[in-house]
Amino acid sequence: MLQKKRRFKANQSQEADGLKVAVYVVEQGGDWEARISLNMAVDQLWWTGRETNVPGWNRQPADRIVLLSRSLPLGWAVKLATACRFTGKMQHWDEAAWSRGAAALLKAEIRAEQAAGGGRGRDWPFEEVEMYRLVGAKGYGGGEEGSVDWGDGRSEWTGEWMNEHGNERTNARVDRRISEKADERVNGRRNERESEWTGGRMYGHGNERTNARVDRREELAAGADRLAEALAGRSLLQGEAEALVAEQLPELAGNWLAAAQLAYLQGRLRLEAAVCGTAGAALGLRRREVLRCLRCGSVPTGRTACAACGLAGCAYCEACLALGRSRACALLLRSAPLPAVRCTAGVAPTVTARRWGLSAAQAAAAAAALGFLAEPRKRSAAGGPERFLLWAVTGAGKTEITFPLLEAALAAGGRALIATPRRDVVLELAPRLAKAFPADVPAVLYGGSEDRWSRSRITLATTHQLLRFNQAFDLVIIDEIDAFPYHNDPMLAYAARQVCKPEGAFIYLSATPPVELQRLARFGRLPHARVPVRFHGYPLPVPRHVQMQPLNRCLKQGRLPKRLLQALQHSIDRKAQIFLFVSRIAHIDGLLLLLRRMYPNLTIEGTSSKDPARAGKVLEFREGTISLLVTTTILERGVTVPHSDVFILDADSGLFDEAALVQMAGRAGRSKDDPAGNVIFASAEWSRSQRAAISQIRRMNAMARRQGYFKS
Structure with a gap:
């Protein structure tokens, strides 16, 4: 028995790595639903309704199962499961009708794959549709036990005939070909299929897998509970989920997909394709389907041959590639949302x-x-x-x-x-x-x-x-x-x-x-x-404008304008920490050479997003070790230095919008011991962004004054 269990796990792992899943429809009490499966042994236990004394398991057996595919690319399976609409006529469908109905819903995908050189024949990928009844089920056609009404082959999934062209000659040819194929299947295997689903026909390995799963049903239910709890509120690709399981739930590491399948059947997890279509396929709409990444919402632009799912053109998302490849055959696990809570009352x-x-x-x-x-x-x-x-x-x-x-x-x-x-x-x-x-x-x-x-x-x-x-x-x-x-x-x-x-x-x-x-x-x-006011109750510093040539010209000339130097000297004399913002990283080194020559007794450094020592320099600046820091907008927010002044060179640059100027100016005057820090906008032009930034600061000061928030 141990050897058989090991073989089952190996097969399961192989299927999971292949990013292909089973997809089937199930009838229960006259209602139909479609499902995908990462582990059909779990679905078998679920729909047979056996072992009702185990919490977490379905207790109402299904009437019929139609296995549309044992191994379908995940994206296709998810679309098929979400897009099909069920009608009463499906009670009379045979395998051929189910095959045509499923193929019709994936017509665009099948055509695209065939155009890319994929596909495996004219009945692909639904050559082996299989129908099963369970204990106590009615006949396939809804009549006497064991009777079969194969129907007329017309699809109720989309309301159309299931051929590409719609002309009578093609209809007759397609119907005849599928009918012959169906007769061959029925004559050769009908007696086998009318045996109970639990007889093992579903898997080709007999009862061994199912028996192993039944023996462990309580453990699996407990595993589903733990996994659903660990994934609560999460949206994880399969690799990320595996990492979570390995770290948080090591006892599930070898069999977590079975637990995920049970949680999915329980309605506690959602199994999605990371990249899927967003048009109204489930509504029967005809507008062109748009692929989107469910993780980041972007429209994927890349397609590539995929060894995992076997498709010649598997879509993937480039926008969030740095977080792991999100693609049409990548499993995305999401927990079912819980109701939101609400506060009951406000507070004075x-x-x-x-x-x-x-x-x-x-x-x-x-x-x-x-x-x-x-x-x-x-x-x-x-x-x-x-x-x-x-x-x-x-x-x-x-x-x-x-x-x-x-x-x-x-x-x-x-x-x-x-x-x-x-x-x-x-x-x-x-x-x-x-x-x-x-x-x-x-x-x-x-x-x-x-x-x-x-x-x-x-x-x-x-x-x-x-x-x-x-x-x-x-x-x-x-x-x-x-x-x-x-x-x-x-x-x-x-x-x-x-x-x-x-x-x-x-x-x-x-x-x-x-x-x-x-x-x-x-x-x-x-x-x-x-x-409109800072916590210390003093007005925001209002920036002053200093006229200067563009910084690159000053660097070429090797000097800075007199009015700017006077303002810098005033900040140095009052021992302020000086933020000196520039618009381009390329200006930092030249400005450092110029400033160090002019102020040899001052500790001056520069930093930017490309500086590996940025964190250390910011810390030294906060501690007062560095007196003047030349930087870009990486420090425009989130950094508080108590006793500081701000200088913004080339304040008329298009890289400095109103928000950036307000944020940079906001580095000054943040301490209650030095609330009136100095802010200088230095530029050749008096730009609209500078005027808007100063206007916003003055409006906030005026609002705070009207509301009585300023300290007298």
Whole structure:
């Protein structure tokens, strides 16, 4: 018996690696449904309804099974299972009719594959459709026990005849050919097929596999429970799921696909093709199908011959290739979503301020957001979770404002996510969250994180990590929605929408929201709250303009303009840490040589996204070891240096939009001990972006003054 079990596992592994699955339709109590299978032995136990004393197993036997294919490319099988529509006439279908119906739904795929040189004959891939009845089932035709009504061969799946051309001559030829093929099958194997499905005909290996599975049914049900729990809220490719199982559930490592199949039959997991069509095939629509990557939402542009599924043209996604190849034959496992939780009541600003030590402006914004969370959730017109914008100036303390929101979500029994674009911001926020919520230490996710499979009620992640979740969270807080790489990246926007439960809530955080969100807020179409003042209660520093030639010309001449040098000297004299922003990495080295010659007693360094020592230099700058740091926009946000001034050279560059200028200016004046830091826009032209940035800063200051938030 041990030898037989080992043989079964080897066969199962081979099938899984081949990324081909079985697909069948099942009749139960007059209702039909289509299913795919990673392990048909599990489906056999499920649909026979045996061993009803084991929890987690189907207890109502099926009447009939029609096995359309034992080994179909995953993408094709998923489409077939989701696209077929069932009618009463199917009660009378024979193998030929089922074969034509299945082929019709995959007509586009079959044609494309044949055009690419694939295919294995005119009946491919449904040469071996097999029909089975179970104990107590009615006859195939719905009449006397054992009687068969083979029907007229007309398909009810699409309402069309199942040939390509639709003319009578072709109809007659196709019907005659399929009828002959069906007669040959029926005469040779009808008696075998009318034996019970549990007789082993389904697999070709007798009862050995099934008996082994029956003996382990309790263990398999327990394995399905553990796997479904570990995959809750996840969206993982097969390789990622295998890594999770190896680390978290090593006892399932040799047989986890069987557990996944049982969880799928139980409705607790969804088995998807990572790349699949999004047109209304299931609705019978005729518009052209569009392939999309279910992981990132992109439209795949690549096709290649695939040894795994055997197709000559297997589609794959290039947009998220760095996270593992998502392709039409790649298994994507997703958990079934759970209902979202909702906060029951808002909290008064004074209570919030006292609990978390918030300023009046912070507490008012938090109370408004809590009131939003307490409202009954409904699907928005855009078809996603409800959204709320928290528009807070740089240095307002957005992280602290989210603490009451996280507390409310956790108190209601929910799960919360904070997503931010950059790894360094994640690492900075992690200890602050752990200190604020010691009973729920957050799972911290970024590339190479050790917490990748950790489960916590609070998750802190870079936005790319969201691609591995699906409808997992009741509350999703997206920080810095205007920042790279989230801004203008449809893939990450798609990922953010996918991680929130349909009846959950989104909180957007930003000091410089995208124009579209600003417009929606202004016209009352987006619930929002503004925090127009920093936590210390002093105005935002308003930038001053200094006229200068383009930086590249200054570097060629070997000198900087006098007014800029005067402003720099003022910052040096007051011992400020100086951010000196430039628009291009190529300018950094030349500017360093010039500045070091002019200020030999000052510690001056430069850094950019290409600098491997960036993290160390930023740390030294924060600690005061470095006095002046020449940098690009990589430090425009997420870095707080208490006693600092900001200089932006070539501020009229097209690379510096309004949001970037506001964020860079926001590095100054963040400390209550030095709230009036200096900000200089140095440029040859007075650009629209500079005017807009200064206008936005002044508007926020005016709003804070009107609302009485400034310290007297």
